[in-house]
Amino acid sequence: MLDNLALGFATATTLPNLLYCFLGTFLGTFIGVLPGLGPLAAVAMLLPVSFYLPPETALVMLAGVYYGAEYGGSIASILLNIPGTPSSSITCLDGYPMARQGRAGVALLMTALASFFGGVFGILVMAGLAPVLAEFALLLQPADYFAVMLLGLVAASVVSNSGTLRGVMMVCLGVLLGTVGVDVNSGVTRFTGGVQDLRDGVGLVVVAMGLFGVSEAMTSARGATPSYATEKVSWRRFLPQADEWLRALAPALRGSLIGSFFGTLPGTGQTVASSIAYALEKRVSPNRAQFGKGAIEGVVVPESANNAAAQTAFIPTLTLGIPGSTTMALMIGALMIHGVTPGPRLISEHPALFWGLIVSFLFGNLFLLVLNIPLIGIWVRLLQIPHYFLYPAVVVLISIGVYSIDHNLFDVWTMLAFGFLGYVLRLYRYEPAPLLIGFILGPMMEEYLRRAMLLSRGDPMVFFERPGSAVLIGISIVLLVLTALPRRKQKA
Amino acid sequence: MLLKRLKEQFGTLLLLAIGLFFVIGALSFLDPGTPRRMGPGAFPMIAGLVLVALACIALVRDLRQAADYTPADWRSVGAVAVAVALFAIVTPSFGVLPAAGACAFAASFAVGRLSHQRRAALVAGAIAGVWLIFIVGLKLPLEAFKGF
Incomplete structure (x- = not known):
């Protein structure tokens, strides 16, 4: 363990890695602060850049972008009541009231500290748990992998705001879109209509940028420039009262625990972690009457949960090769491009990459703390960019970003098509997020399903005979039934 | 009246159509294989059928009450x-x-x-x-x- 950490330190502290870690957290925060652009967009935009870096550096930078954007999202939540990222929407509940009471500085400082706390907690969990899980993962068979992914898909559809039925439909649509292209087992092309550019399927970044970038610009371009709730954020106003320090400690710990747990589940991610942590804290906190009116715990809990989950999401991603969230799927893409296959053997085959990444998370979180407390004024000014400059700029950025991945204009046209699809689906209350999870996990699921069926000689009972997959499929079914049933009991 | 109701369901109808497209495409052009050796057509067919079934459920459920949707800008x-x-x-x-x-x-x-x-x-x-x-x-x- 110590040897490993020493190796990690050696990798993370080389000058280029430190530099790119800093650059990543900085750019991530920058993009995360802008309303409507989250970690997914941030990582997707910087993905092409990382192709030109060595694998460790590329991952360190992209990871920095990822948790930087998570952090940046909370700044917009507190100051404008507009979540910069979906997962920081919970922070609005108490952060914005605090800002209106003139305590924006306190809220921002506590957010930075809680994020740091949660992040470090998540890193420790990851350093302890990932190697163990990787050992264990070697025992898993295709049926178990299939069941893990099924649970991930169910979790993603259950938590979507538009209800379980719609969530599952979007997952199915994503799975179907994922089948476009050459079938790896038989070499047959599927659903390409003879178009050569579709032989390798549709790129993940193309789908993600279309569904989130283009359709977001179509939806929000006309919105008004948000107006400020706060006066100037000044230094004196940063320090919380003495008793608030103590009050924040237990919530931070609870938030980190919950966040670490949900981060490791594939398909759920930070939004679920922060909302569940907030809901729970609202029940157990001695200060619950203040929740929603600017309680400091209400800022600390979701932020610590959110950042802990951001770190632990790397656990299934790196040890099982199953992305913990949509952003993690892009990370897997980045790894694959560098010839590193995520899976149980990653830690033993690429120890420098794995441990270097973990140690760089520590530095990255430190950078975030350093970056955010003195530079808060810059981020605040960034929020004042009028929307009539912001959205056209976003459209230009995503167009050129998608084009620069493969220098293929077909990708730009496909992205536009997905933008339309995402826009229309949004109008009819279908959320695009589960679609993306289905699109990512679908091809892997098919692969494992076929392998499992081959191993069992065509007997589908294999999924219920292996204890691991039986339990996971059981949980998925219970989740589906519980959330899909009409809620008659609540009315009575 | 029915036409207006169907217009409110455009999103669900679109998903139904996409599901049908994949099911029909899988059935007519791709080999479903056997349970032991599933062909390239099996998985898209299953996923497509699930989507079609769920779209029908959503349609029936939403047609009974007026569904809300946002008009396009x-x-x-x-x-x-x-x-x-x-x-x-x-x-x-x-x-x-x-x-x-x-x-x-x-x-x-x-x-x-x-x-x-x-x-x-x-x-x-x-x-x-x-x-x-x-x-x-x-x-x-x-x-x-x-x-x-």
Whole structure:
């Protein structure tokens, strides 16, 4: 363990890695602060850049972008009541009231500290748990992998705001879109209509940028420039009262625990972690009457949960090769491009990459703390960019970003098509997020399903005979039934 | 009346159509294989059937009560779509920087009223920004200008 950490330190502290870690957290925060652009967009935009870096550096930078954007999202939540990222929407509940009471500085400082706390907690969990899980993962068979992914898909559809039925439909649509292209087992092309550019399927970044970038610009371009709730954020106003320090400690710990747990589940991610942590804290906190009116715990809990989950999401991603969230799927893409296959053997085959990444998370979180407390004024000014400059700029950025991945204009046209699809689906209350999870996990699921069926000689009972997959499929079914049933009991 | 109700269900109907497309495509062109050796058609067929079944359930459930949906804002949609399309059209013949300018110009019509000065500033800013970030900063092998 110590040897490993020493190796990690050696990798993370080389000058280029430190530099790119800093650059990543900085750019991530920058993009995360802008309303409507989250970690997914941030990582997707910087993905092409990382192709030109060595694998460790590329991952360190992209990871920095990822948790930087998570952090940046909370700044917009507190100051404008507009979540910069979906997962920081919970922070609005108490952060914005605090800002209106003139305590924006306190809220921002506590957010930075809680994020740091949660992040470090998540890193420790990851350093302890990932190697163990990787050992264990070697025992898993295709049926178990299939069941893990099924649970991930169910979790993603259950938590979507538009209800379980719609969530599952979007997952199915994503799975179907994922089948476009050459079938790896038989070499047959599927659903390409003879178009050569579709032989390798549709790129993940193309789908993600279309569904989130283009359709977001179509939806929000006309919105008004948000107006400020706060006066100037000044230094004196940063320090919380003495008793608030103590009050924040237990919530931070609870938030980190919950966040670490949900981060490791594939398909759920930070939004679920922060909302569940907030809901729970609202029940157990001695200060619950203040929740929603600017309680400091209400800022600390979701932020610590959110950042802990951001770190632990790397656990299934790196040890099982199953992305913990949509952003993690892009990370897997980045790894694959560098010839590193995520899976149980990653830690033993690429120890420098794995441990270097973990140690760089520590530095990255430190950078975030350093970056955010003195530079808060810059981020605040960034929020004042009028929307009539912001959205056209976003459209230009995503167009050129998608084009620069493969220098293929077909990708730009496909992205536009997905933008339309995402826009229309949004109008009819279908959320695009589960679609993306289905699109990512679908091809892997098919692969494992076929392998499992081959191993069992065509007997589908294999999924219920292996204890691991039986339990996971059981949980998925219970989740589906519980959330899909009409809620008659609540009315009575 | 029924027509209006169906219009409210356009999203669900679209999903139903996509599901049917995949099911029919899988059935007619792809080999389903056997349970032991599943062919390329099996998985899309299963996923497609689930989507079709769920879309039918959603349709039946939502038709009973009036479904709410947001009417489309065609001005923003059109402007953003034209912007992305212009980028794809201008790039091969004139290069990335003119394409970025055209894209920003078209996209600026999505945001509502905008003065000429601001629109010009936006286009200039987009071109300068793309040049600084992608060509000077990241040194991506993109063709800045072409055919000049």
